[in-house]
Amino acid sequence: MANNLRNMTESEFLNEIDMIVQADPGSTAISDQLSSLKGWDSMAIIMFIAMADEKLNATLDIKVLSSCETVGDLARLCEVEIV
């Protein structure tokens, strides 16, 4: 993970996920399985990498990203604090 990470709250992170998977605002939960998110596809993964780069200044390990199963796993990958 790159240094100089920017911070994001859990709520902000979930809003970003909502946008990426084109879900209704507030509908994605930290415990959601990625496989249950209709819009979580190869394009969404690209958008997630871009979001992490742009808003968190984070460089993601794609092998670790591929092993993520829940939205919470994504948040932990980006070092977003889960309340």
Add this chain to the structure above:
Amino acid sequence: MIKAAICGIASYLPEQVLTNEQLASEYSGWSALKILEKTGIQERHIAGETECASDLATAAAQKLFKDGLCAPEDIDYVLLCTQSPDYFLPTTACLVQERLGLSTSCGAMDFNLGCSGYVYGLGLAKGLIETEQATNILLITAETYSKHIHPGDKSVRTIFGDAASATLVQAVSSDHDKIGPFVYGTDGRGWNNLIVPTGGLRRAHAENAELIEDASGNKRTINNLYMNGAEIFTFTLRVVPEMVSKLLARAGERMEDIDLFLFHQANRYMLEHLKRKLDIPDEKLPIMMAHSGNTVSSTIPILLKDLETAGKLKKGQCLMLLGFGVGYSWGGSIIHW
């Protein structure tokens, strides 16, 4: 002083078109509009069943000759970039020499690169011309990735299109460089993130290969093109900003001195992100891939030609060309138009 300069470009797109509407009818959950929004591509051209790289290359070069910029007999060297050659051997450029009726005193060679290929080709051409080994070079890019792609793999079928380009690189008299400087890079650790695993000598084409479906529902066999989009994107985010900095430093230029940033047209989303990341104004980083898709080594010359045709290139402009992708391989150059 003798310098190499780009003196003309032509491109060729195969007749058959694959539209977003056709793709949407095959893939549930992907509307035509969604494909356009995510990729910036509306349609891509697909080579016919019997249409190979040499056919596309010949067509592009014939358009260049028809434009009157040079005659076949003027060409003394052919550089052909392809990753889908007609044969392992002979060299595809040799086939093109014969079909174009070029002199038998002409040099001709293939080089195997993808998205970085055009920049590498310009570097080779510059070297040949400025060491007085050649005077009129036909730099051709020709690719038929569609022949490697499984029809069930939407991740790559939505993105890649077939095309060829022909660029005339000539010796001119100039006090300053028209092409250059260059930066190059290679990282073979990314070798298997954009690959056709079989068909070479490492691993033969597999008969009755098993059809595999990935977690996103993309289907392919071991004989088909595979792309790990996430790894490719991460690689791009890592090397492109560094390449821009190195090239500016080598050229003694600043960001604001560059009139246009002409990046390999991989997909619109990636380019929009790079534009924001590098803080490049919209008008300086054109994204023009809606009607051709990602044509691999042809994207940059096609972009140059489209801009020229639209009257958006002016003599004396300082252009930065960046190609990056399969290999991993990357290259950048400054062009004074």
